[in-house]
Amino acid sequence: MSLLKIEGLGKSYTADKQILKNVNFEIKAGEFVSIIGPSGAGKSTMLRCINRMVEFNEGKIIFNHQDVGSLNNKELRKLRTNIGMVFQHYNLVPRLTVIENVLHGRFGYKTTLQGVLGRYTEEEKERAFYLLEKLGIHEHAYKRCDQLSGGQQQRVGICRALIQEPKLILCDEPIASLDPSSSKVIMDHLKSISTEMGITCLVNLHQVEVAQHYSDHIIGLNKGEVVFRGEGSELSAEQIQKIYETNTKDLIIE
Numbered sequence: 001m002s003l004l005k006i007e008g009l010g011k012s013y014t015a016d017k018q019i020l021k022n023v024n025f026e027i028k029a030g031e032f033v034s035i036i037g038p039s040g041a042g043k044s045t046m047l048r049c050i051n052r053m054v055e056f057n058e059g060k061i062i063f064n065h066q067d068v069g070s071l072n073n074k075e076l077r078k079l080r081t082n083i084g085m086v087f088q089h090y091n092l093v094p095r096l097t098v099i100e101n102v103l104h105g106r107f108g109y110k111t112t113l114q115g116v117l118g119r120y121t122e123e124e125k126e127r128a129f130y131l132l133e134k135l136g137i138h139e140h141a142y143k144r145c146d147q148l149s150g151g152q153q154q155r156v157g158i159c160r161a162l163i164q165e166p167k168l169i170l171c172d173e174p175i176a177s178l179d180p181s182s183s184k185v186i187m188d189h190l191k192s193i194s195t196e197m198g199i200t201c202l203v204n205l206h207q208v209e210v211a212q213h214y215s216d217h218i219i220g221l222n223k224g225e226v227v228f229r230g231e232g233s234e235l236s237a238e239q240i241q242k243i244y245e246t247n248t249k250d251l252i253i254e
C-alpha cells in the first residue's frame, strides 16, 4: 500500500534557480528508503516539502491519501503528528532533560497552553520511558540533554519522533555528525523501527554503502532530478557516477 506519492514535484527558492525538478516516486508503508546525492542536490529540500516545512511550487504530494499541498493550517498540524522528523544536529533543547525533550514530541496533540505548561499524561510519560528503554538510554532520562554524547542525543531525537506515533519518519542526515560506531547504532535503530514497528523511514544519507546496506530502495538525486530509483544491489558504479558526477574511487577519502 502506498503511503507517500510524489508527483511532478518542483521547488525553487528564487526565480533564477530550480532546486527540485519534476520529482516522482512512491513509497510503500513500512519501507526503508534512502535519498542519496551530492551536496546541494536538494535532499533536505525534498524532505522538508513532504511536511511543508518548505512550501513547494509544482506538483503533488499525497501522504496517507491526503493531498498535502491543499491542507489548511489546522489540517497541516494534524498531518505533522503523523510525520516525525530526525535532524543532523538533533534539534533538542539542551538545557532541558532527556525525558522533557522526548515529551516535546507530543506538542502536536496539545493545546498551546498544555504544551507551554508541560502538561503530559501518565500514559505519555510511561510511553516516553518505554521508548528511551527501547533505545537503550533510559538511565539518562533525567539528565540535561547537553550532558549526552552525540549518538545518545540522536537517540533522544528518535524517541521524540516516535512518541508522536508517526506513520513516517523523515531523517535528514541522521549520522552526518556521528562517529562510525554511533552511526551504526542509529542506523540499526532506524532499521528496526521500520521492520519491527512498521514505521516508514525516508532517510537522507551521504554514505552510499550505508544506504545500500540498510535500504529497501534508494533514490539518487542530482541537481534536483531523480536519476536513480532502485534497490541497493542495482546501484552500479555507473549509476553512482551519474548521481555524483564523479568516479566511485574519487568518493573514497584516503
Ligand SMILES: Nc1ncnc2c1ncn2[C@@H]1O[C@H](COP(=O)(O)OP(=O)(O)OP(=O)(O)O)[C@@H](O)[C@H]1O
Binding pocket: 013, 014, 019, 037, 038, 039, 040, 041, 042, 043, 044, 045, 046
Ligand atoms: N531557504 C533557502 N533559501 C534559498 N536557497 C536555499 C534554501 N535552502 C536551500 N537552498 C538551496 O537549495 C539547494 C539545495 O539545498 P539542500 O539543502 O536541499 O541540498 P542537500 O542535497 O540537502 O545538500 P547537503 O547534502 O549539503 O545538505 C542549495 O543550492 C541551497 O543553497
